[in-house]
Amino acid sequence: MDGTTESDSHMNALVLRESRMLINGQLVDATSGRVFENIDPATENVIGVTADAAIEDADAAIGAARRAFDSTDWSTDAELRRRVLHQLADAMEKHAPDLGAVVTAEAGAPIALHDHMQIGPGISALRWAADLATTYEYERQFPARSALGTETRPIVRKESAGVVAAITPWNYPFYLNMTKIAPALAAGCTVVLKPAPDTPWSATMIGKLAVEHTDMPAGVLNIVTSSDNAVGEALTTDPRVDVVTFTGSTATGRRILTAVAPTVKRTLLELGGKSAAIVLPDADLQAALPYIAGSVCSHAGQGCALTTRLLLPRSRYEEGLQLAKTVMEHLVPGDPTDPTTLIGPVVNRTQFERVLSYMELGRTEGRVVFGGGRSNRHERGFFVNPMLIADVDPGATIAQEEIFGPVLVAIPYDTEEQAIEIANNSLYGLSGSVFGADVAHAVDVARRIRTGTIAVNGAAFMSDDVPFGGYRQSGLGREHGIEGFEEFLETKSIGVPA
Structure with missing residues (x-):
C-alpha cells in the first residue's frame, strides 16, 4: 500500500496524506x-x-x-x-x-x-x-x-x-x-x-x-x-x-x-459535558446571546465544553430567545472548505442519525423556536440545521444528555439560586459560562458552579498553561x-x- 493516495476533488491536490x-x-x-x-x-x-x-x-x-x-x-x-x-x-x-x-x-x-x-x-x-x-x-x-x-x-x-x-x-x-x-x-x-x-x-x-x-x-x-x-x-x-x-x-x-x-x-x-450558560438579569443580552448561540453551532456543535443549556431569567426570557433565534437563523450549514462557513457536517452517519433523533425528541420535550432536522441545502453529506428549543424542563432528556450537535435548549429561571441549582443539576461538570454586567458578581456565581472550567462574559479559559478538565462524570x-x-x-x- 502506497504511503499517499490520489487527491479527492474535495481536497487540495497538494495535500500530503499518510495511510501508514x-x-x-x-x-x-x-x-x-x-x-x-x-x-x-x-x-x-x-x-x-x-x-x-x-x-x-x-x-x-x-x-x-x-x-x-x-x-x-x-x-x-x-x-x-x-x-x-x-x-x-x-x-x-x-x-x-x-x-x-x-x-x-x-x-x-x-x-x-x-x-x-x-x-x-x-x-x-x-x-x-x-x-x-x-x-x-x-x-x-x-x-x-x-x-x-x-x-x-x-x-x-x-x-x-x-x-x-x-x-x-x-x-x-x-x-x-x-x-x-x-x-x-x-x-x-x-x-x-x-x-x-x-x-x-x-x-x-x-x-x-x-x-x-x-x-x-x-x-x-x-x-x-x-x-x-x-x-x-x-x-x-x-x-x-x-x-x-x-x-x-x-x-x-x-x-x-x-x-x-x-x-x-x-x-x-x-x-x-452538558454545560450551562447562565445569563444574569443585568447581562447585556446583545453581547451574551450571539456568543452562546454562535458557539453552540460552531463545528456543528461537536464540542464537549459547549454551553448547550441556556438559562435565562424569566423577566427577559422571550427577549433572549428572540436574540438567540436571530443569531441561529444566520448560521447555516455549508461547505467546510469555504472560509465563511462555521457549521460543517457532523462526522458520520451514526452521529447524523443520533442528532436527528434528539431533535425529534426535542419536539416533544420543549417548544421549537427555530430549526432542526436535516439540511435541505445539501443532497449529500451529514448536514443538520441548528435548533433552538425553549420551555425545557431541567430534568428532560435533552437537558441532561449530551447531544453533540448544534442544539441549544433554553430553560427559564426565577432566582439566582435556582439558576445555580439548575446548572449544577447534571452528572457532568466540564464547563459553563456566566454573563452579567457586574463582573465581580458574575465571578462569584461562577465560583458556585461545579465545573472544571467556566467563562465569565465570554472570556477564554483555554490556554497552554491553564489546566482543562471536569468534575464528576x-x-x-x-x-x-x-x-x-x-x-x-x-x-x-x-x-x-x-
Whole structure:
C-alpha cells in the first residue's frame, strides 16, 4: 500500500496524506495488509484508505514503546526532548495547510476554525510542552528536620511515568492528539497513540512528520490506526502500559476504568459535558446571546465544553430567545472548505442519525423556536440545521444528555439560586459560562458552579498553561498547564541524611 493516495476533488491536490502507521520508528502497513476507508462527511465520498491494525500490531507498538522507555535516554534527557519536539513543531508549521486540509476532509471541520481551534492550538501546545521539558523543576530538597529519630533533608523527585496509551476522538482530531502526546513526550514518556477511525490521517500525518523531520528515537512515538475496538482494549489492558489517557464519551470512559482495573494503571479521562450558560438579569443580552448561540453551532456543535443549556431569567426570557433565534437563523450549514462557513457536517452517519433523533425528541420535550432536522441545502453529506428549543424542563432528556450537535435548549429561571441549582443539576461538570454586567458578581456565581472550567462574559479559559478538565462524570485528571504535564510524572520521595 502506497504511503499517499490520489487527491479527492474535495481536497487540495497538494495535500500530503499518510495511510501508514508509525511503529518502532518506521511507517508500516498493518501486518495483515488490511485497510479501512476514510470518508469525507461533507460529501460521503471515500477519500482514501488507512492501515487497519489488529492486536498483533498493537502488541508491536507497545513493545516498541516499552523498549524505548527502558533502553534509550528519552526519559532522562530533557534537552533531547526539547530539541526533538521543536523539530516536530517546525515541521508541523511548514505543513500546516496540509494538516488543516486533512482535518477538514476527514472531520468536516470548517477551515475558518483551524487557526484557533484545530491546527494552531495543537502546534502551540507542542511548543509549550517542549520548553517545559527543560524548565520544569524535577527535584526539590526540603530543609533539614528531625523525623523518625533521624536528621534528614528529604528530596522529592518527579520521574517519567512510563509507557502511555493515548486514545483520541474525532471532533478536534489533530488538536486533541497533540494535547495527549505533547505533555507525555515532554515529560519523558513514550507513547502509543490510537486515533478515532473516523479521523486517522490527523494522527498518521504526525507520524510521517516525526519520521521525516525529527531525531526522535525509534519507539518513542507509535501511532496505531484501527477500525477494531479490540485494539483500544488491548492498549488499556496490557501490563506494559503504565498510563492510559482517553478523550471521548462518558460511557466509553466507564468501560475503560473497568478495563484498567486489573493492572491498576493511572487513568486520565476527558469525557462528556452538558454545560450551562447562565445569563444574569443585568447581562447585556446583545453581547451574551450571539456568543452562546454562535458557539453552540460552531463545528456543528461537536464540542464537549459547549454551553448547550441556556438559562435565562424569566423577566427577559422571550427577549433572549428572540436574540438567540436571530443569531441561529444566520448560521447555516455549508461547505467546510469555504472560509465563511462555521457549521460543517457532523462526522458520520451514526452521529447524523443520533442528532436527528434528539431533535425529534426535542419536539416533544420543549417548544421549537427555530430549526432542526436535516439540511435541505445539501443532497449529500451529514448536514443538520441548528435548533433552538425553549420551555425545557431541567430534568428532560435533552437537558441532561449530551447531544453533540448544534442544539441549544433554553430553560427559564426565577432566582439566582435556582439558576445555580439548575446548572449544577447534571452528572457532568466540564464547563459553563456566566454573563452579567457586574463582573465581580458574575465571578462569584461562577465560583458556585461545579465545573472544571467556566467563562465569565465570554472570556477564554483555554490556554497552554491553564489546566482543562471536569468534575464528576466529565472525567479524571487535567490536560494543559503544569497540572497536565505532571499527570505523566511519578513522584518519588528520598530520605537523605542531614
